[in-house]
Amino acid sequence: MPVSNTHARIETRDRLLEAALQAFGNRDYDGVSTREIVEKAEANISAISYHFGGKKGLYLATVAYLADRLHAGMAEQLEQIRQHAEVASPHQCAESLCRFLLHFLENMLLGEVGKHAPGIIFREQSQPTDAFEILYDKLLAPMHGTLARLVARYRGLQATDQAVIIMVHALIGQTMIFRIGRTTFLRRMGTPAFDAANLEAVKRQLRHYYMAILNTTPDSINTDIPHDA
Amino acid sequence: MPVSNTHARIETRDRLLEAALQAFGNRDYDGVSTREIVEKAEANISAISYHFGGKKGLYLATVAYLADRLHAGMAEQLEQIRQHAEVASPHQCAESLCRFLLHFLENMLLGEVGKHAPGIIFREQSQPTDAFEILYDKLLAPMHGTLARLVARYRGLQATDQAVIIMVHALIGQTMIFRIGRTTFLRRMGTPAFDAANLEAVKRQLRHYYMAILNTTPDSINTDIPHDA
DNA sequence: TCGATTGAGTCAAACGTTTGTTTTAATTCA
DNA sequence: TGAATTAAAACAAACGTTTGACTCAATCGA
Incomplete structure (x- = not known):
């Protein structure tokens, strides 16, 4: 050529x-x-x-490339959510959170990035290399942070409250498990692959779970953790 | 020697x-x-x-060895739960489920098997080899199955109901994310490693989430999935 | 305007090392 | 003695990397 x-x-x-x-x-x-x-x-x-x-340099550049692509597809959305959260009602914040997580799930299950991103992200969690810093700064931290604001607003807590952080982590976890543990889930369901019907069923249930968790009785954990075990 | x-x-x-x-x-x-x-x-x-x-044979034997060890530490517990579930009240089933999941989490975060098991298990999920069959049959299927019985009994559904399977998967997901996404979680919490206090805080919150999810309004999904999206 | 020079980019080939595996000889125990 | 294990060495193949020649557009001095 x-x-x-x-x-x-x-x-x-x-x-x-x-x-x-x-x-x-x-x-x-x-x-x-x-x-x-x-x-x-x-x-x-x-x-x-x-x-x-070298190969290591290529790997780091690839992770940065992935983080940029994911961030680019999410940055605008996250920024909108952040701004909206300041004026929106608590109920609207909850709705915003549900929509984001379910949209994220669909992307990870059917989208293009979902083919490559999860493998790299979760591998970097279990054995972090220099690439983890890139992923965390560009992707994980902004995402967790924004979701924490939504939860905090809905529950009337600080976004830095440990209870909020734990809740956000759990919410993400029960979402991403359908991508991480996809093989097991599909076996259990007796389906060879994710289709639109399966996905819709999961999303409907997850939405219930999100709201149920968001509505658990408040239980703030500030900098200190209660002494009673 | x-x-x-x-x-x-x-x-x-x-x-x-x-x-x-x-x-x-x-x-x-x-x-x-x-x-x-x-x-x-x-x-x-x-x-x-x-x-x-050869190396491949060693790997397969290692996975079987891991599955056996995990299964041995869990089989008795699972069998007890199964038998107990037949006569126990729904409320007791929920309590049994919470205890199992939290015990499992603690094992994965602080226990000996938690050092090696998650890496192998989650790697086999994203790129299943022949070893996945071993893991699934000896470990994942029994665990999911038993938890499904508990959920089914608590909610008055069949253990094979898709809604039950989805719920169990989500429950496991929001638990295991604290092991899978440990690095991210610890960063968010500002802690270098999991200690007893952190773990206790997580467990307390998770218990709330479990119950909240278990108590969502029933929504059975049998073989057919509703037509309305 | 023109030939020479430059420098980034590409290429096939070869580098030394490490990989999993096999071979061969020595050792061990019944 | 003879079968079972181990030890050390050697194996081809694959690994990441380096080399040096080559292309070609851009640049420069005259």
Whole structure:
């Protein structure tokens, strides 16, 4: 392909990132070979060293690339929620939270990012590398923070209250388990794959659970934790 | 060590399994080398081929070993719960479910198996190998099944009802997220590691959530799923 | 305007190392 | 003695990385 060099450079870098995202999303760092990446990217083996300094550099760049893509698709939404939360009623905040989580779930189950993101994110949780900092700052912290504001407003607590943080974590957990534990869930349901009907059933139940948890009797935990076990 | 051969054989096999469990629990299959395993097990390289036929055989044996250990620690408990559920009141079933989940959480956060089990289990979920069958049959299915009975009894539904399965999955999810997403949670809490106080706070909140979810308005989903989206 | 130079990017080939596995010899115990 | 284990060495294959030649547009001095 007789393309200009400036164009080719950008394209090769991006092709490498895209191929690496697909590879690292499905397999572990050590399970992915550089040759496999460059083959999928239709690039030369030395392009990795040239553009990223090596395999580790490519991995870090790939995580940053993923975080950026996820953040880009979420930043506007999160910012809207944040602003809306300041003037919205508690009930509207709860509704906003439900919608976000269910939308997020659908993305992770059927969306394009859901194919690669969960693998990388959850692998970085169990054995954090330098890439975890990127994920946390760009993705996890903003998401948790925004949801915490919604919960805090609904419950009349501070967003930094430990009870709020725990609740947000639990809410995310019971959502993401349908992606993380997808294989087990599908077995239990006797379905080979997620379809629209399954997803809708899960979403309907989850919405009930969200509201049930949000409405548990308040139980603030400030900086101090009660002494009684 | 001048030990008898029959003894040494068994011990070598077991030392390999133990070393492999620690290795595979913390790192991916490809991230673990056979030399690293035999070094930790103080065994010879050829012992892997001799006892397990190769690295893959060792991995499968390790997963079975893990599943057995987890199952052994849980089988009695699950059987008791199952029998108790037949005669117990719905309220007692709910209490039984809470206790099991919280006990399981504590095991995963502070217990010995919690160091290695989650890594293997959740890796097998995202990229199931032959080892997933072992895990599912020996561990995941019995656990889900028993919890489903508890939920079913509490809610007056069938244990095979899809609504029950979804609920059990969600309950497990909001529990295990504190192990899976431990790194993120600890960051959010501003704590370097899980201690007794943190764990107690989480358990107290989770118990509320469990009951709140269990008490959501019944919404049976039998084989058919409602047509209205 | 033009030939020479530059520098980023790509390429095939080869680098040394590590991988899982196998082979061969020595050792152990019944 | 003979079967069972271990130990050490060697194996081919795959790994991440490096090398040096090459392309080609952009730049520069005359």
